[in-house]
Amino acid sequence: MHGEPRDGRIVIVGASLAGLRAAETLREEGFAGTLTLIGEEPHTPYDRPPLSKQVLLGTVSADKTGLPQRREVDAEWKLGVRATGLDPVGKQVLLADGEKVPFDRLLIATGTRARPWPNPAEAALDGVFTLRTIEDAGRLAERLDAGPRRVLVVGAGFTGSEIASACRERGLEVTVAERGPAPLVGALGGTLGALAAKLQRAHGVDLRCGVTVTALEGNGRLTGARFSDGTGIDADVAVVALGAVRNTEWLAESGIAAGPRGVTCDAGCRAFDMYGIVTDDVFAAGDVARFPHPLFEYQLLSLEHWGNAVAQAEVAAHNMIHAGPRRRPHLTVPAFWSSQFGLNIKSVGVPTFSDQVVIAQGSLKDARLVAVYGYRGRVTAAVSVNQAKSLEYYQRLIETAAPFPPAPGAADRIESPEPVPSDVPDPKVLSHGPTVALTGHLPDRRLTLVQPAR
Numbered sequence: 201m202h203g204e205p206r207d208g209r210i211v212i213v214g215a216s217l218a219g220l221r222a223a224e225t226l227r228e229e230g231f232a233g234t235l236t237l238i239g240e241e242p243h244t245p246y247d248r249p250p251l252s253k254q255v256l257l258g259t260v261s262a263d264k265t266g267l268p269q270r271r272e273v274d275a276e277w278k279l280g281v282r283a284t285g286l287d288p289v290g291k292q293v294l295l296a297d298g299e300k301v302p303f304d305r306l307l308i309a310t311g312t313r314a315r316p317w318p319n320p321a322e323a324a325l326d327g328v329f330t331l332r333t334i335e336d337a338g339r340l341a342e343r344l345d346a347g348p349r350r351v352l353v354v355g356a357g358f359t360g361s362e363i364a365s366a367c368r369e370r371g372l373e374v375t376v377a378e379r380g381p382a383p384l385v386g387a388l389g390g391t392l393g394a395l396a397a398k399l400q401r402a403h404g405v406d407l408r409c410g411v412t413v414t415a416l417e418g419n420g421r422l423t424g425a426r427f428s429d430g431t432g433i434d435a436d437v438a439v440v441a442l443g444a445v446r447n448t449e450w451l452a453e454s455g456i457a458a459g460p461r462g463v464t465c466d467a468g469c470r471a472f473d474m475y476g477i478v479t480d481d482v483f484a485a486g487d488v489a490r491f492p493h494p495l496f497e498y499q500l501l502s503l504e505h506w507g508n509a510v511a512q513a514e515v516a517a518h519n520m521i522h523a524g525p526r527r528r529p530h531l532t533v534p535a536f537w538s539s540q541f542g543l544n545i546k547s548v549g550v551p552t553f554s555d556q557v558v559i560a561q562g563s564l565k566d567a568r569l570v571a572v573y574g575y576r577g578r579v580t581a582a583v584s585v586n587q588a589k590s591l592e593y594y595q596r597l598i599e600t601a602a603p604f605p606p607a608p609g610a611a612d613r614i615e616s617p618e619p620v621p622s623d624v625p626d627p628k629v630l631s632h633g634p635t636v637a638l639t640g641h642l643p644d645r646r647l648t649l650v651q652p653a654r
């Protein structure tokens with residue numbers, strides 16, 4: 201490391217939520233060296249959660265979503281330029297405009313982008329959208345203002361469900377196509393998925409589960425879609441909400457452990473190299489990071505939560521300017537929120553890290569409840585629906601690995617006190633192919649080679 205940890209050159213790639221919060225923390229904690237933020241988007245950092253909520257409803261305009269700055273950040277901002285490579289030996293970031301930016305310590309905060317519709321010709325039809333940026337949200341809100349006859353939402357995860365909710369609130373006809381058995385199943389499992397399905401239908405959504413969209417149709421302009429069950433619909437807007445892709449391609453030649461699951465780092469946010477050896481000058485935070493959490497058996501978590509991006513950026517920044525024992529682990533209990541169809545959904549812990557779920561407070565019937573998730577007899581997550589005030593209590597149960605099901609007493613009115621299978625996606629089913637392969641046979645000469653995505 202160059203000089204004292206509080207001096208030297210720090211470069212942050214990704215100038216959004218995690219990048220900004222890291223920059224603020226660095227200055228707050230006394231970093232006195234030079235600080236550079238590199239961001240592909242031309243904008244100063246803005247907030248993404250309102251894009252699928254207030255912006256689509258038309259109550260906030262897309263350009264009014266700027267993130268408030270906690271303090272003045274003395275930094276050079278290079279906006280509207282993409283980082284295309286990282287030279288870890290020469291210690292420089294390569295930019296699309298040919299510039300090379302040297303660093304002593306680097307923070308990778310490049311987040312995710314919307315997974316595009318797989319057929320480029322269909323994706324290019326006028327009326328087909330994804331939602332990740334303010335441009336996306338502004339264009340989609342404008343199209344919804346024009347009063348389309350029907351909106352198709354492809355995918356009923358959180359973003360897709362929020363988009364469908366905003367469309368219904370505007371009085372638009374909406375079809376939601378979901379490959380799984382119900383909305384939100386991938387994140388919250390079967391019990392709350394069934395509740396979400398019921399509510400979407402009650403709000404007038406034409407919800408089709410267990411089907412995939414096989415084609416988006418049109419001639420220049422979207423006119424409709426075909427489904428795997430042989431049916432089809434007419435639609436003039438389609439929003440592809442098939443999850444996110446981690447922005448790691450620029451690191452392909454860098455020797456950093458970066459792939460479709462994110463940049464793997466330790467609990468102190470230090471990135472691993474491709475051999476699995478921790479670096480000490482490259483850090484990662486936010487949606488792009490993949491990190492071990494002791495509460496969840498050190499499994500590597502890849503989260504897309506606003507609160508995690510903030511907390512992890514603060515830890516990364518602290519650790520970039522502190523050495524050895526003064527470094528901190530990123531141990532925040534994951535938490536996120538969503539609002540849709542009149543529901544305020546809040547989650548703590550990792551609902552997918554579970555084998556059972558119990559309605560510990562309230563009832564599914566009233567759509568006002570706390571669902572508590574357990575894994576092998578301990579509490580690992582809790583999700584509240586219109587009842588957020590008791591989540592802190594369950595967070596403590598998660599933090600202390602309290603027995604599952606939780607003791608009665610926390611319950612005001614239990615509808616069904618018996619735990620049922622949580623029906624979350626099977627973690628053994630791999631979502632990606634291998635990303636590296638080993639070569640050579642002398643134990644001290646073995647190398648890892650990056651495998652192209654399959």
Ligand SMILES: Cc1cc2nc3c(=O)[nH]c(=O)nc-3n(C[C@H](O)[C@H](O)[C@H](O)COP(=O)(O)OP(=O)(O)OC[C@H]3O[C@@H](n4cnc5c(N)ncnc54)[C@H](O)[C@@H]3O)c2cc1C
Nearest residue numbers: 214216217218240248249283311312486487504505506536
């Ligand atoms: C529509 C929507 C709704 C959401 N709602 C919620 C919610 O209700 N609750 C919740 O908890 N979370 C929500 N989230 C998630 C939350 O916004 C993210 O967790 C958060 O934005 C992560 O911040 P980040 O800085 O890690 O990544 P990002 O916000 O993805 O920022 C990464 C930045 O890096 C830039 N970048 C990428 N590659 C490069 C490169 N090579 N060179 C330079 N710059 C690059 C990108 O352009 C981007 O500006 C929502 C997200 C979206 C899109």
